Amino acid sequence: MLNARVRCPGPASRLSRRDTLRLGLLGSAAGLALPEALRLQEASAAALAVRPPDTSVILVFCHGGPSHLDTYDMKPDAPVEYRGPFNPIKTNVPGIEISELFPLQAKIADRFALVRSVAHRHFDHQDGAQMFLTGRPPAGIKPKPDYPDFVAFTARMREAQSRVLPASVGLPPVEFSGPGYLGPCYAPFVVQGDPEQANFSVRDVSIDPASRSRLLRRERLRTGVDEMRRDLIESPVVAATDRFYQKAVDMVTNEAAARAFDLSREAEGVRDRYGRNRWGQSLLLARRLVEAGVSVVTVALYSAGNTPAHNWDDHAVNWHIFDAMKQRAPYYDQALSALIADVYQRGLDKKTLIVATGEFGRTPKIEQVNGRPGRDHYAYAMSILMSGGGMKMGQVVGSTNSLGEHPDDRPLTPANFLATLYGHLGIDPAHEFLDHSGRPLRILDPAEPITELL
Secondary structure, eight states, rough: OOOOOOOOOSSSHHHHHHHHHHTTTSSSSSOHHHHHHHHHHHHHTTOOOOOSSSSSEEEEEOTOOGGGGGTTTTOOSSHHHHHHSSEEEEEESOEEEEEOOOOOHHTTGOOOOEEEEOOOOOOHHHHHHHHHSSSSOSOOOOOOOOOOOOOHHHHHHTTOOOSSSSSSEEOOOTOOOOGGGGOOSOOOEEEEEEEEEEOOOTTTTTOOOHHHHHHHHHHHHHHHHHHHHHHHOOOHHHHHHHHHHHHHHHHHHHHHHHTTOGGGGSSSHHHHHHSHHHHHHHHHHHHHHHTTOSEEEEEEEETTOOSSSOOOOOOOTOOHHHHHHHHHHHHHHHHHHHHHHHHHHHTOOOOOOOOEEOOEESSSSSSTTEEEEEEEESSSSSSEEEEEEEOOSSSEEEEOOOTTSEESSSSSSSSHHHHHHHHHHHHTTTOOOOOTTEEEEEOOSSOOOOGGGO
């Protein structure tokens, strides 16, 4: 189900089918909440003179924080209490090795780059995710950030573009991130449910043909009434209301939106390549959405298949880290490698940038709880996979020391990472917005992008 957040500023509201009936999109003609929200968004966007390019980002977020030493930054020569049980394997790029857990990714290393030297200082899931996706240190540990994340800023900067689909979609979104002072109308549309299930549908987009027909008939009647009203009352407010109501109707009735969310239109072989599970089908849906015009799709990876580990938070008190890695790795490797290959095969690799990461890494030294191994939160080192975006692939940027404890070469911050994303999206990080106190703030404090990728 897709939850449309339509009031801004103020608390988020979720637009269900019942709410849609109440708003008048499928039933009465009284509701104007969605058109009003769209009007407010476009009014605030009128000041943005630069039109960003038609580029997009798919953020594959390993919620909980994956271990860099067991995935993309192997340390085979470190003591056993650091390196863990997994071995590095060669990839199709000489000199680049990754975990043996990822044999499919190893075959396409020429189509991704690894950034091994990003670090920050926030060790909790909430503030770690917020620091990583906003570029600003959070003021304490909060469930949602004060500052907007890059998803919200992208929606804000691109809202004046003519589109049927929303600027951002969460499949689902990152739990602890959000639009901050921009307000909830810049949060992503949230798709609930498992795309692998036979009964999966996005109800507020995929309305049935009978409902669409009734809505269009009622819209023609309303248009006739409004034309008579405009003859009697020449008001720019009336004209604007009409325009934004029509835009809201277009979003609900446009068949292109329904097609973008319809995985049944994909060939069975394509669906098989991604994996017949939640992670695989979510990444396939993400590709469909960016291909249809969505600017940012986030896919937060929680549990997949029958794995008992419901995220990547591999403390020893939670579960056996290495058993959990072996259980989740085939789902992740298949889905991510299929997405990368698909994006290149379909010629989307200049337009779409794929990012796979978490909020931080995990402690280099393995902890033991009652004989069960695990790794704790660790923000002083982490790895990021980036693919496409017209960037230079088949390389490793930066390194950590021999134990994976901290950057040893080319130290980078989340701000450098975000500056790279904003550059790809054509967004000026120096652009300013007013926060809740009326203070002008840049999208991102001055930071250089990761130049090796450009």
